[in-house]
Amino acid sequence: MIGAVRYVLRRGFELIERPFDRLFGPALNPLAQLGALGFFFFWIVAVSGIYLFIFFDTGIERAYESVENISHYHWFHAGVMRSLHRYASDLMIVMVAAHLLRQFAYDQYRGVRWFSWLTGLPMIWMLYAAGVTGYWLVWDRLAQYVALTSSELLDRLPIFGEPIARNFIATGTLTSRFFSLMVFMHIAVPLILLFIMWVHILRISRPKINPPRALAVMSLIAMVGVALWNPALSQGHVDLAKAPAGVGLDWFFLPIFPLTDIWGRGGVWLFLAAFSLIIGVMPWLPPFRRASAAAVDLEHCNGCARCAEDCPYEAIRIVNRTDNLPFLTQAQVNSSLCTSCGICVGSCPSSTPFRRTEELKTGIDLPDFPLKELRARTVEVGKALEGPARVMVFACEHGGGRKLKGAVQMPCVAMAPPSLFDYVLSQDLADGVVIVGCAESACYARLGVEWTKQRIAGARDPYLRARVPRERIATVWASALATGKVTAEIAAFKTKIAALPRKKLRSPAPPTAVQPGDGQPVPAESAP
Amino acid sequence: MKYLRIAGQFAVIVALFLAVSSFANWPTYRQFPQGSTVVLLTFVHSADRKAECRQLTAQEIEKLPPNMRRVQSCPRNRRPIYVEMDLGGRPIFRKNLPPSGIASDGPSRVYQRFIVPAGKYEVAVRMRDTPRTEGFDHMRTDTVTLVPDQTFVVDYSSERSDFVFH
The missing domain is CATH 1.20.810.10 (Cytochrome Bc1 Complex; Chain C)
Structure with missing residues (x-):
């Protein structure tokens, strides 16, 4: 019942918001x-x-x-x-x-x-x-x-x-x-x-x-x-x-x-x-979702405060160090404030899929959907891609791509560290990357769209490296109900990618492949 | 193009504000039909205590804690008030008004509105605030002409021990 009312209301808001977005732009849209x-x-x-x-x-x-x-x-x-x-x-x-x-x-x-x-x-x-x-x-x-x-x-x-x-x-x-x-x-x-x-x-x-x-x-x-x-x-x-x-x-x-x-x-x-x-x-009132709060792994946290900077809900504080590592501060999560959006994971400089440790770990992670699982899912999706224009879709589970088959879903697209997009292209998992988030004026995690845009533009740390060809990365900001827009923009991007010359970018590291779920990166040659 | 866009944005904002300013005092709300008048029966009046003060016996005083000994016992609670009101010979109000307060020791209160067509009426109001069960302690009857949209108040003045019409 509540869900039905919410759906109708959301439809109504979208009907108004789309023309408002066109007239005012996302930044000035009064509804945002x-x-x-x-x-x-x-x-x-x-x-x-x-x-x-x-x-x-x-x-x-x-x-x-x-x-x-x-x-x-x-x-x-x-x-x-x-x-x-x-x-x-x-x-x-x-x-x-x-x-x-x-x-x-x-x-x-x-x-x-x-x-x-x-x-x-x-x-x-x-x-x-x-x-x-x-x-x-x-x-x-x-x-x-x-x-x-x-x-x-x-x-x-x-x-x-x-x-x-x-x-x-x-x-x-x-x-x-x-x-x-x-x-x-x-x-x-x-x-x-x-x-x-x-x-x-x-x-x-x-x-x-x-x-x-x-x-x-x-x-x-x-x-x-x-x-x-x-x-x-x-x-x-x-x-x-x-x-x-x-x-x-x-x-x-x-x-x-x-x-x-x-x-x-x-x-x-x-x-x-x-x-x-x-x-x-x-x-x-039900249905009540409550994912586990983000958790700090002190071994991989140097207290850089980027996660605290990016958290949209003041759930992370930077406190004095409690272990013996040679850093002054560390991140601390207040679980009663954490929405488990994963934006902190995307902001952590340790969150790089290129890391070749035994088990991929980062400074701050979501227990229910850790970075190693995100990378494993990315590799799994990448292996299934075929055709002349292989496009990997990273989708927010609240935006227009939430029902896209074959997409890498996550709580918020800002959970994906920019290095993950680099990883996809440099490991030749896909020819292009599409990031599908919420509508610009209605980001479910408040700041996920903004941070993702800034990171890709190189205006916010962690930056997407300059070597990553920007023409192979596209963003689609669309509400959960605007699935048609998402499909159309992905199709257009595929056409664009197909027309591009074959990419030459390669990571200096040898390609790796990960089995879904195990999180253990192994050299591609030894993968079954 | 840029200025056209700004003009469009401004037009939308102005339209919204105009709509809001319009609903800030329109449409007019009419509480009761035209040609009607309000008769308001309202007063606050304390009836007598339910029982008179009683002299305590020596034994009863003895039983009381030393710091709470008194010679009289005065029950706090009051009796209800009974009120009747007729308008144009038609009974419109008959009610026992209980005393207010947790201990039932406060005054009885009434605030009742009647919407009636304007015109000439005989207003009769009666109240019983003593232990009697027959007859009334206070009464007033008057013929009044009520004009449209008038508020005619039937009040009770404790100082004058009488009903007041205004």
Whole structure:
């Protein structure tokens, strides 16, 4: 059931993301920047809120007039700020909702990712609390509706001695003190929200909290334009003698409120509790995959810190050496943070398939799919290749190549050290190499696509050696559902390879062959 | 081509923001039908304690720990309040309102909304907050004209020991 929902959602996201990728490019695609845009809109809300506070009168008698002044007499600065304040808040809701759905659709919320998923839940509560308290402060008819309905909702809980909603039954029943409390809440809640936002990204390495500058500038200009064209305005002064019968609702912040008229207040609380519960337990619902965490082999680790640099989840720390080898530091894996993506294996300088030790070992490896197995599988696939254009496919098990037959599958293509591609070509296992990873804007392991691109381009250690002919290496970045694109690009690459002159590159080492599974490299001549 | 692409990107962002700004106050939500009015019965009132204070006997005082000895025993819990309300001769509310609080020693509370068509109504409200089982301790009847979208509040003032209509 969950799988089916996820599949449909993923399809939906891909339908939108592909044209967005074409128009914006992977780096600027807003759908790949949802979290960062959420932060961006938060800062706009914060800055505009501070500016508005200069003009806002926190007393109940003058609050509405001060907001009217902002919108009508100071429209060109404070009025614009008011619109930015409201629309950026709404956009934050949109970004948070889309971010949540996308993480679910791409299955990026389970396993060790539970922490970010779960801390997102109080963020949603705080975001709504901040928005609702903000609507009170305008003290217009919408504020009256919001104040009444939210008070009635709170009164449904057996917490308060006297119904809070009684504060709004008649003129004079609401005191400035109570109103000041709301002002305080509207400042305190966003501060708590900011704290939770910080906690939310604690376990992520290189979190994207700022969108690309071009996207930020375009968003800001667009928002100012919309603020001028469709400014946020009040809906008439509160009149407690009259019921706020018809109000223009903010459907991003207040969709729950009309539901109180349909389900009743108890029903709405049940819905909110069920929503929170489902979101809260989702990371632990089956099917639950949990591969063994990466393990450090100190004999092969010199503490170079490349694995810690590349880990997308802050799962590796560099600590003081604990053995007698002449190095200052060593890598240490926090298994509760490790997603077993294998990116660390690909980053380790010891991860070279050319090594001719008894058993291929590296400084950091995946116990469930070690490097020796990756090399063995590579050799096995290579031996099965035939024809004029033998192309070896390395595929991420979350991307468009996950169902490709005859491909070397791995948790993330960045698990393959660049020397493995060199190995394939120099050992004449294939005439060309295709690396098929996730879509650029939706890498399952967050940074796998980026690191692979940089390593091949020679911009990130470990580099793909210069001697490797780049025309024999291709990359395809495609989502799990874009299998057609993958097949087509591989076919095109095969045609290109077939047209190339026969490669001359040879490794200085004699060719080796490995039996699948045994991990023992033996000279090709002695192989059966 | 580059500028055309940027223009396309900007257009998409503007379209999204315009959609968001539109749904920020549209469509209008109407809580109840036009021509209706809200009658709100709400008050907070404490009924008497369930039992009067009683003088403790010398033996009972003796049984108490030395630091907790007192001469009277006063049960905390209160009796419920019984409230009736009629609108236009039609009963719309009949309820026993239990005292609030874990020890049932808090005031009884009511907050009930009724959506009714605007018009002229006779409003009658009655309350029993003493041990009596027949009749009422507080009553008020009035004829009121309710206009559309009005909030008509039926409250109880403990200071005045009477219902207040506003």
